[in-house]
Structures are given as structure tokens and as C-alpha cells.
Amino acid sequence: MNPRTLLKQFLRDYKWAYGFSILTIIASEFINVQFPHILGKFTDALQAHRLTFHDVVVYALLLFVVGVVYVLLYGIGQYRNGKFGRDFEYLLRRRLFEHWELLSTEYFRLKSIGDLLNHAMNDVQQVREALAGGVNILTNAIFLLVATLVMTFTTVSAKLTVVSIIPLLFIPFFIIWLGPRIRFASRRVQEGLSDMSELTEESFSSIRLIKATANEPVETARFQERVDEIVKRQLTLFRRSALFQSFIPTMSSISFAIALLYGGYLALSGQIRLGSFVAFTLYLGLLVQPLQQIGFVINNFQRASASLARLQILLDEKPSITDAPNPLDVQTLVGDIRVDLSSFQYRDATEPVLRDIEFHIKPGQTLGIVGRTGSGKTTLVNLLPRIFDPPANSIFIDGHDIRELPLATLRQSIAYVPQDGFLFSTSIGVNISFGDADATMEQIERAAKAACVYDDIMAFPDGFDTVIGERGVTLSGGQRQRTAIARAFLKQVPILIMDDSLSAVDMKTEKRIIEALEKVRQTRTTIIIAHRLSAVRHADQILVIEDGQIAEQGTHDELIALDGLYAKTYHMQQEGEVLVQ
Numbered sequence: 001m002n003p004r005t006l007l008k009q010f011l012r013d014y015k016w017a018y019g020f021s022i023l024t025i026i027a028s029e030f031i032n033v034q035f036p037h038i039l040g041k042f043t044d045a046l047q048a049h050r051l052t053f054h055d056v057v058v059y060a061l062l063l064f065v066v067g068v069v070y071v072l073l074y075g076i077g078q079y080r081n082g083k084f085g086r087d088f089e090y091l092l093r094r095r096l097f098e099h100w101e102l103l104s105t106e107y108f109r110l111k112s113i114g115d116l117l118n119h120a121m122n123d124v125q126q127v128r129e130a131l132a133g134g135v136n137i138l139t140n141a142i143f144l145l146v147a148t149l150v151m152t153f154t155t156v157s158a159k160l161t162v163v164s165i166i167p168l169l170f171i172p173f174f175i176i177w178l179g180p181r182i183r184f185a186s187r188r189v190q191e192g193l194s195d196m197s198e199l200t201e202e203s204f205s206s207i208r209l210i211k212a213t214a215n216e217p218v219e220t221a222r223f224q225e226r227v228d229e230i231v232k233r234q235l236t237l238f239r240r241s242a243l244f245q246s247f248i249p250t251m252s253s254i255s256f257a258i259a260l261l262y263g264g265y266l267a268l269s270g271q272i273r274l275g276s277f278v279a280f281t282l283y284l285g286l287l288v289q290p291l292q293q294i295g296f297v298i299n300n301f302q303r304a305s306a307s308l309a310r311l312q313i314l315l316d317e318k319p320s321i322t323d324a325p326n327p328l329d330v331q332t333l334v335g336d337i338r339v340d341l342s343s344f345q346y347r348d349a350t351e352p353v354l355r356d357i358e359f360h361i362k363p364g365q366t367l368g369i370v371g372r373t374g375s376g377k378t379t380l381v382n383l384l385p386r387i388f389d390p391p392a393n394s395i396f397i398d399g400h401d402i403r404e405l406p407l408a409t410l411r412q413s414i415a416y417v418p419q420d421g422f423l424f425s426t427s428i429g430v431n432i433s434f435g436d437a438d439a440t441m442e443q444i445e446r447a448a449k450a451a452c453v454y455d456d457i458m459a460f461p462d463g464f465d466t467v468i469g470e471r472g473v474t475l476s477g478g479q480r481q482r483t484a485i486a487r488a489f490l491k492q493v494p495i496l497i498m499d500d501s502l503s504a505v506d507m508k509t510e511k512r513i514i515e516a517l518e519k520v521r522q523t524r525t526t527i528i529i530a531h532r533l534s535a536v537r538h539a540d541q542i543l544v545i546e547d548g549q550i551a552e553q554g555t556h557d558e559l560i561a562l563d564g565l566y567a568k569t570y571h572m573q574q575e576g577e578v579l580v581q
């Protein structure tokens, strides 16, 4: 659903509550404009010596009650509108997040994550501000303006109002003109500052290189250049802000001067009473703020509308990998994998990355994949859970083309351990049970033991409750990989893919993990990508991939007998050298 429709629906759902809070704000302003009126009456009565002390107390109490009622009503309206804004903000963010979760990894590869975060934070916030603060202020400003004008026209003098208000009317137009220019200047200053921090960070991290090559003067000059630019931008911002800050007081001073001149004349000539004159100056003071706010709100609405349009583009993005129009009704898979792929090419690539790949793994068997960096191993296994979409009729699981299987069934049947063993910033236990809310502590511990990470975890202060990441402990590369392996071991699924996930563990641990794998092997089809051949030598079948094609295929013994690349690599690794990198 696009954000405009979402906004309309939200306003429809909340129309009574939203209308009520707008009414509350209007009522509060109705009370607010009674202040000058009461004070005007008080002045007149005081001047005519008609007041007893008792009357003065009554006036004071009246003003107090009016003040309290105003604050109460205004506070309620503000709070409720603020809440609507927040509710909509979270609804929009949730929609964005849900939508992004559906999009393919390709989308995130092509988009800048910084830009996406910017949309999720700033654009959504802009819409919220318009919906809450903007509507609050606009309601407030319009009503206050109308009410003040009605009061001054009816209780003071229409002529005085029209003449005195003219300078104030320039204020909103001025803000509409200058507001975006100030924002632009401020953004340029921020960009300049972040450029400068980037340069500083870069210089500090390469300080040894800078010193070794005696490049300090060049770096200092580069820094000076940035500083000069920031100063220039800051001066522009100062000039515009100063203009802004001086314009509004100037206009209100002119307005007051006119009111004083003309109002004084009217009072002196007896055309208006002193009380009306006092009330009028107070009304004029009340007008400055709403006129200023109207300008701000118009700018705010313009920005919110641009933000909505940008959000709309994001939410219109269609997921490129989805269920087939009529997916097969298959809920469970056994794990028989057949690949007959003539070619696979990335969307923006000029030539295929995989060609003529053919193999068959029966349920419970293990396939080893080896090959040089960039030969296409990860690409091949990424096709199985449809992280990238293979051509139709090229990959079959249990005899079904994977593109015809429900995406949920396919992905829920595969446990994938990526190269970097990504972990979330939460406890180790939650990381292992990720995606399996029903996992018991016993199952989690068993998986951790099988992945040889149990002892490491128990050595941490809070065991499985130890939090990982910025706010917790830092795991070594090997510990990260083994925790990710434990997560995959816990997932009771027919297919397990390990993408070079033993690279950071030592040979002894690798052996123990492979042994643990052997135990669960009967129930799982396993694909192991590895650079160290010891990780695949027990596989039922091994593929050696060279430039996207199968160069050699067979069991360890067969490949050794073939005396090709695999055999050479194996012998070299046996001698302690690593050739395949």
C-alpha cells in the first residue's frame, strides 16, 4: 500500500479522535483570546474608578482560571496530536521494514544503505512532523488569527486593525522564501563538517603512511581547504539566520509603532477607549507568533509532501523474487538436489558467471565444492534458496523445479551458514536459536557442543546470555563461524549449506565439526564449500569449479587418481601450503 493511501486510511480510522484533538486546540485558542479582552475591560473599569478591591480579586481569579483552562486544553490537544504523529510514524516505519524484508538481496546491493536509512528516519520523521506538529500549529495559528481579527474588528477598531497588521502580513511570505534557504545553508554546513571528519578519520588511520612518505604538508593543505570551505558555508548560514532573526522583530516593531501612532490618535480623539487600546496592543502581540508559524508550517508541509513522494517510490518497489503464480502445494522436502544449469548471469554482468553445472545429490549425501576465489562457488549455492533466481528448470529439489516451490517451504528447508558467520547484537543463545522460538536450552547447548563452541561460550561471564556486539563481547572470527554453525545445526531441516564457514577454525576443530556433521548426515543433505580440502575429503561427491564451470567431479579418491588440480592442491596442502585461495 502506498504511503498516501496509508495516510488517508490512517486519517479515516482516527478521524473522530483526530477531530476531537483539533477541536480541543481550537477551544484552547478561543480561551486564549479572552485574555486581552478581559484586560481591556479591566483597564477601562480601572480608569473609570469603578473597581473595588473585591472586583480586582475577581478579575485576577478570572485570568487565573482562563490561564489554567487554556493550558489544560492546549496540552491535551498537543499531546493527542503528538501521539497520532508518532503512531503514524511507527506504522510507516513498520510498513517500510516489512516491505524491505521482502525485497531481494540484489536490491540492497544496488542501493546505498545510508540512503535507505535516511528515508526510514528523515522522510518518515518529516511526515510525522507535518501530521502532528504541523497540524497542531496550523490549527492553532489559523484559529488564533481569525479569532484575534474578529475580536479586534468587533471590540476595538476595524480601521486600526487593518492598518497595523499590514507589516505583520509580510512575515509568513518572508519565512516561506527564507526558510528553505536557511535549511539548505545548514545542510551544506553539516555536509562540510562530515567531510572534514571523514578526512580526519582517514588521515589518522593512515598516519603511518603519511609520515613514512613525508606527506604531512599535503594533508595539512587538504585539511585547510576543507576548513576554509566550511567557514564560507557557515558565514552564509549566519547571514541568512541573522536576516531571519532581525526581520520578524522589525516587522512587529513597525506594526506596534503604527498601532501606537494611529491607536494613540484614536484614543486621544475619543474614538476608542483606553481599554480597547491596551487590548489591541496585546492582540497584536498574539498575532506575531501565528503568522510566523504559518510560514513554517507551509514549508514543513512542502517537505513532508516531497518525503511522502520519496517513500512512495520505495514502497512501490516490487520484490524481484516471489512465489510462482500457482506454486506447488509442497510443505516439506527430503533434500534430493539435482542441478542442470546451462548458464547463470548476474543482472548487470556482461557474461555468465556459471556454465554447464550438472550434479545430483541424494538425500543425506554430502557435496563438497572447491575452487579458486571468484570461481562461482557462492553464486552456485545462493541459487538454491533463490537468493538469486536461477533460470526455470535448472535446479530441482525432490524432483520439483525450485521456482515452482513455495518460497517459504524452500527457504525453511535450508540452513545456510554464510562465509562471515553474521551474528546479531543480542545474546549468544538467541543468536543460536535465531528463527526457532521453540528451541529448548538443551537443544541449543547440544548444537553449540556439536559446533565446538560450547566451551568458548561457557568461558564468557554470562554463558549463553552473553551479549555480542558493540554493547557486549567481541567474538573471534572462528567463534563467530562456530556460533553460526551451531545455529544451522539447531535448525532441523533437510538441507545444510556451509559456505566456507570452517575457514577461521583450526584443523583440529574442523575435524571435530566434520565428525559432528557425519552424525547428522543421514538426515541432511549437506553442501560444504571449502578452501581447505580436508573439510570435503569425506564428501560423497566433490566439484572442482574453475571459472564458473565444473573442472573435475568425483569422490576424493577418484579425484586423487585423476591427478588434476584437486590432487595437486591436496598434495600441496598436505605439505602445509595453501594454494587455493
Ligand SMILES: Nc1ncnc2c1ncn2[C@@H]1O[C@H](COP(=O)(O)OP(=O)(O)OP(=O)(O)O)[C@@H](O)[C@H]1O
Pocket: 109, 346, 347, 348, 349, 353, 371, 372, 373, 374, 375, 376, 377, 378, 379, 380, 500, 581
Ligand atoms: N551480486 C553479484 N552481482 C554481480 N556479480 C557478482 C555478484 N556476486 C558475485 N559476483 C561475481 O561473480 C563471480 C563469482 O563470485 P562468487 O562469490 O560466487 O565466487 P566464490 O567462488 O564463492 O569466491 P570466494 O571463494 O572468494 O567466496 C565473481 O567474479 C564476483 O565478482
